[in-house]
Amino acid sequence: MARIRSIKPxxxxxxxxxxxxxxxxxxxxxxWTYVDDNGVGLADPRLIRASVWPLEEAPDILQRTRxxxxxxxxxxxxxxxxxxxxALVAVSNWSEHQKVSHPRKPRxxxxxxxxxxxxxxxxxxxxxxxxxxxxxxxxxxxPPEILRPEQGAGSREQGAGSRNQSEPSASDDxxxxxxxxxxxxxxxxxxxxxxxxxxxxxxxWRNDTRLLLDRDxxxxxxxxxAIDWAHADNxxxxxxxxxxxxxxxxxxxxxxxAGQRRQPSGPNRPHPATGAAAPAPTAEDYQKAKPF
Numbered sequence: 153m154a155r156i157r158s159i160k161p162x163x164x165x166x167x168x169x170x171x172x173x174x175x176x177x178x179x180x181x182x183x184w185t186y187v188d189d190n191g192v193g194l195a196d197p198r199l200i201r202a203s204v205w206p207l208e209e210a211p212d213i214l215q216r217t218r219x220x221x222x223x224x225x226x227x228x229x230x231x232x233x234x235x236x237x238x239a240l241v242a243v244s245n246w247s248e249h250q251k252v253s254h255p256r257k258p259r260x261x262x263x264x265x266x267x268x269x270x271x272x273x274x275x276x277x278x279x280x281x282x283x284x285x286x287x288x289x290x291x292x293x294x295p296p297e298i299l300r301p302e303q304g305a306g307s308r309e310q311g312a313g314s315r316n317q318s319e320p321s322a323s324d325d326x327x328x329x330x331x332x333x334x335x336x337x338x339x340x341x342x343x344x345x346x347x348x349x350x351x352x353x354x355x356x357w358r359n360d361t362r363l364l365l366d367r368d369x370x371x372x373x374x375x376x377x378a379i380d381w382a383h384a385d386n387x388x389x390x391x392x393x394x395x396x397x398x399x400x401x402x403x404x405x406x407x408x409x410a411g412q413r414r415q416p417s418g419p420n421r422p423h424p425a426t427g428a429a430a431p432a433p434t435a436e437d438y439q440k441a442k443p444f
Contacts (some may be wrong), residue, residue, distance in 0.1 A: 157184040157250070172223055179204055179220035180229060183243060189255035191246025192262060195232050195239040197221065222390045235266045332361045335375045336395065342383050343393060351394075360395035370402060377444035378402055381409050406444060 159181065163169060169177055182204030187193035193200075201208075201217045210216070221241065224230045231242045240260050243250070336353045344350040351357075364370050370378075378398060382388035382405055392398050392405070 155185050155187075155189065159184075168227060168229070172227060172229075173220070175216055176220040176223045179217060180224055183224075183230065183241065184250070187241070187243055187246075188258055188260065189252045190258040190260075190262060191243040191250060192240055192258065192260045194260075195221065195241040200241075218386075222386075226390050231263050233263050233266065235261050328358065329362065331365060331372045332358050334372055335361045335365070335379075338376050339379050339392075339395065339398070342379055346383065346389065348393075357395050360399055364395060364399040364402065368399065368402065374444040375402075378405050378409075381405060381444065409444065 163181075169180075172180070179200070183193070183200070186200060186203045197214060197218045200221070201214050205213050205217065221230070221232065225232045229244055231244060233240055233242070238260065240263075242263050246262075333353075336357050340351055340353060361375070364375060365372065375398065379392065382392040382398075385408075388401075388405065392401065398405075
């Protein structure tokens with residue numbers, strides 16, 4: 153059942169919100185009435201579409217709703233994750249910014265409440281926002297007034313950064329390696345081709361790529377194949393945006409790619425974390441998604 157929420161006029165002058173497509177802004181507002189009183193709901197685009205866009209007759213409205221969820225997730229306005237086998241969506245920092253009188257008992261846990269086995273990466277980490285864009289957007293550095301109390305946007309930790317703290321980095325005086333540059337340029341090319349601003353190839357990018365090749369034993373061809381496979385996937389294309397994330401998730405990508413190759417052909421199945429059915433791969437996608 154839809155809930156009554158409030159919205160401040162400052163919402164419409166938020167730089168973070170302004171960067172979202174118009175439909176994503178409306179979907180975001182609609183999500184506040186869709187989620188439970190703890191800011192969590194099922195991440196099923198069909199249910200969200202029925203709740204937020206019940207009278208919209210555009211034939212692409214379901215696909216647009218899927219894209220809106222991914223856009224909001226990439227901007228860290230919501231989090232997509234799994235708990236007890238259910239795909240969930242949570243509005244970020246809900247308890248800090250949304251004041252609910254007499255809240256109902258929550259049906260689903262917040263991302264931070266999902267237990268994780270010791271020593272294993274969390275599901276929330278796999279749904280973390282992009283790392284390759286550097287620092288968080290200006291109006292997400294700290295809880296901003298313009299996003300209170302309604303939508304609960306807030307900064308989150310940039311994942312995978314601690315992994316390399318104890319690992320040696322390349323010297324500033326080291327000349328760029330051809331193999332490292334090839335992987336970095338390929339990732340930058342893929343991101344630019346997808347419509348994003350071309351990222352700068354920084355020292356951090358080169359060092360993370362070097363560790364992927366030297367320490368993890370991944371070949372250049374395997375790294376490039378993993379990039380292509382991830383960006384042909386409806387879920388992973390929003391997350392493999394830097395060499396650090398590629399390195400952190402390489403084994404997960406490899407296992408999922410191997411699992412797909414073992415599956416019989418047929419209709420695309422919804423992704424377990426988003427509920428979104430990936431578009432049918434083209435012949436070019438299959439060629440790029442070669443084993444790695």
